[in-house]
Amino acid sequence: MNIIELADGFELLLGGRVLLRHRTSDPCLFVGAGTGRYHMRQGHFQVEDEVSARLPLAHAVVTRDDTGFRVQLAQSRDTPVLLELRCSGSDEHATVHLQSREPEFDRLWLRILAEESEHVWGGGEQMSYFDLRGRRFPLWTSEPGVGRDKSTEITFQADRASGAGGDYYTTNYPQPTYLSSRRYALHVHSTAYSAFDFRHATFHEIEVWAIPERIELWGRAHYTALVSALSEHFGRQPVLPEWIRQGAIIGLKDGARSFERLEKIEAAGAAVSGLWCEDWVGVRQTSFGTRLFWDWKWNGDRYPALAERITSLRARGIRFLGYVNPYLCTDGTLYPQAASAGYLVRQLECDEPYLVDFGEFVCGMVDFTQPQACEWFEDQVIGRNLIDFGLSGWMADFGEYLPVDVRLSSGESGELAHNAWPVHWARVNAQAVARRGKMAEAVFFMRAGFSGVQRYCPLLWAGDQSVDFTRHDGLQTVICAALSSGLLGNAYHHSDIGGYTSLFGNVRTAELLQRWAEMAVFTAVMRTHEGNRPRENLQIDEDPQVLEHFARMTRMHRHLAPYLRALSEEAAATGLPLQRPLFLHFEGDLRCYETQTTYLLGSDLLVSPVITAGKNLWRTYLPAGARWRHVWSGSEFDGGLEVQVDAPIGQPPVFYRTDSRYTDLFAGLAGC
Numbered sequence: 001m002n003i004i005e006l007a008d009g010f011e012l013l014l015g016g017r018v019l020l021r022h023r024t025s026d027p028c029l030f031v032g033a034g035t036g037r038y039h040m041r042q043g044h045f046q047v048e049d050e051v052s053a054r055l056p057l058a059h060a061v062v063t064r065d066d067t068g069f070r071v072q073l074a075q076s077r078d079t080p081v082l083l084e085l086r087c088s089g090s091d092e093h094a095t096v097h098l099q100s101r102e103p104e105f106d107r108l109w110l111r112i113l114a115e116e117s118e119h120v121w122g123g124g125e126q127m128s129y130f131d132l133r134g135r136r137f138p139l140w141t142s143e144p145g146v147g148r149d150k151s152t153e154i155t156f157q158a159d160r161a162s163g164a165g166g167d168y169y170t171t172n173y174p175q176p177t178y179l180s181s182r183r184y185a186l187h188v189h190s191t192a193y194s195a196f197d198f199r200h201a202t203f204h205e206i207e208v209w210a211i212p213e214r215i216e217l218w219g220r221a222h223y224t225a226l227v228s229a230l231s232e233h234f235g236r237q238p239v240l241p242e243w244i245r246q247g248a249i250i251g252l253k254d255g256a257r258s259f260e261r262l263e264k265i266e267a268a269g270a271a272v273s274g275l276w277c278e279d280w281v282g283v284r285q286t287s288f289g290t291r292l293f294w295d296w297k298w299n300g301d302r303y304p305a306l307a308e309r310i311t312s313l314r315a316r317g318i319r320f321l322g323y324v325n326p327y328l329c330t331d332g333t334l335y336p337q338a339a340s341a342g343y344l345v346r347q348l349e350c351d352e353p354y355l356v357d358f359g360e361f362v363c364g365m366v367d368f369t370q371p372q373a374c375e376w377f378e379d380q381v382i383g384r385n386l387i388d389f390g391l392s393g394w395m396a397d398f399g400e401y402l403p404v405d406v407r408l409s410s411g412e413s414g415e416l417a418h419n420a421w422p423v424h425w426a427r428v429n430a431q432a433v434a435r436r437g438k439m440a441e442a443v444f445f446m447r448a449g450f451s452g453v454q455r456y457c458p459l460l461w462a463g464d465q466s467v468d469f470t471r472h473d474g475l476q477t478v479i480c481a482a483l484s485s486g487l488l489g490n491a492y493h494h495s496d497i498g499g500y501t502s503l504f505g506n507v508r509t510a511e512l513l514q515r516w517a518e519m520a521v522f523t524a525v526m527r528t529h530e531g532n533r534p535r536e537n538l539q540i541d542e543d544p545q546v547l548e549h550f551a552r553m554t555r556m557h558r559h560l561a562p563y564l565r566a567l568s569e570e571a572a573a574t575g576l577p578l579q580r581p582l583f584l585h586f587e588g589d590l591r592c593y594e595t596q597t598t599y600l601l602g603s604d605l606l607v608s609p610v611i612t613a614g615k616n617l618w619r620t621y622l623p624a625g626a627r628w629r630h631v632w633s634g635s636e637f638d639g640g641l642e643v644q645v646d647a648p649i650g651q652p653p654v655f656y657r658t659d660s661r662y663t664d665l666f667a668g669l670a671g672c
Contacts (some may be wrong), residue, residue, distance in 0.1 A: 130596035231575020235455025247271030295332025399448030486577030
């Protein structure tokens, strides 16, 4: 890293790339003050800012010492210094520490030099747009919303009913980190509300509702090295356990009937690795649909003799998985324990627990800034009620709902703690697993996240997509989610096969279930979900053709186990995700920068899922620099071309490199 001092400013360079260009007439830094307003309704946030000041820091003085550079910034030569930067590091990893000289300033705007042809990726787990260029992305963990497209009827209905429609940028997992096609990455070390604005031709503007502690920069010659550097910084996931690759995890929430239905699915020839029954804790009925009873322990009425069932399943090579989240319903048994011990998040005005409305029932929130509360939840709830009972995994749901008007044991404001809450939740789950010595065996999966969740969460899932093919909330969004989060160090990603959210008459079709299953074959984990309205939506065991197709897809996934195992080991060693954008391995092919619905599984398999209803022919681009073989026909194609192939149900468009050492394995997919 280097700073070049100029007569009227300075330039900051990282490995020869000019990232900051400051001129008196065109400053790159602004400070100010504002008042944020946050309104939450069932995890959906309306956030507004009333900015009272935004001051350009036009005057800069650069000095150098043994540790690096110091930049002092003021409005003019004759005014006091308002912000100080301390810059140090190498061309590969540099840090900019920030210190405000005026406590009343709690807003920062930073402009990073951009190029018109530049591509930008990251922002956490983004659902709508993989390339962020040309749009603004607020970064605040929340419910993503239904439909996520203000021009559609379903989003309009969701907004009108409960303000739950969402938008292209709403996500469970935001992260103030991006990668640029200029081969650098930038991360803002702050949990405050922020926004990345990539709409300008000559600069990217970063907005933070706090003065961040530091901004980190990485530069590498190749994208793979850049992704590895980020994953090393944020933390790498361990190798997934072997049992998870032996087939699909079947999601059923039908009480004791779940076991009968599992036998039917197995009898159809499905390869099964696990049975996931989120309703193992019991259920309650709401207008949204059947909801779980949020009191995290086995419900014997709904699942009689469950411990014996779990033992029997394990003897057959099938693991049992459940569900937990960080909230305790007030009509359960755990809530009074936590409340009496003082383990719950409190109201600002008094010592009473802060209660959150989750839609026809209310809950307290465990205060994960309090060590004793964490220890209780890790040992007594997850440890005793889940792991000791025999569960090998669970959905660790939610984490996005912390309001800003709360009182925490740490003394931290809710405004700054909100984005960090999913990371606290992930840490509690990870430490619970470690306490029981199950790190190589038990797996939990999460939808919520923020910077640092990578260190604790072994597996992401894409959240609650609509049960359809729609552009902003359907099947294709889980591909974008995997690619965006994967570049930031999240190696493993998967989704609910068939989607989850069914509202306003929107229900699954057989075609959707089949196409989703075809895509899921080529991800880290296959897992089904019955959705929020199981009785109104088609399930995999209710249609013979759907079941036959699904069983074949599970056998294909199991067939890929040696390749998936190798990719898991590679992820643990290098941080490279299993699902990868084409440009990660084909940097010189500019066409590879344009797609977000075709991806590489590892470096050798190219997957171009059918993401549109009614299509039996599919066109896809094959990267230049390799020769590709179509799995189903055996036809070979030179890279650098767009090809069209037959893609009937059961033959998703998949190609492999003819020079791969796994050619025999890939060719065998057709015989599964």
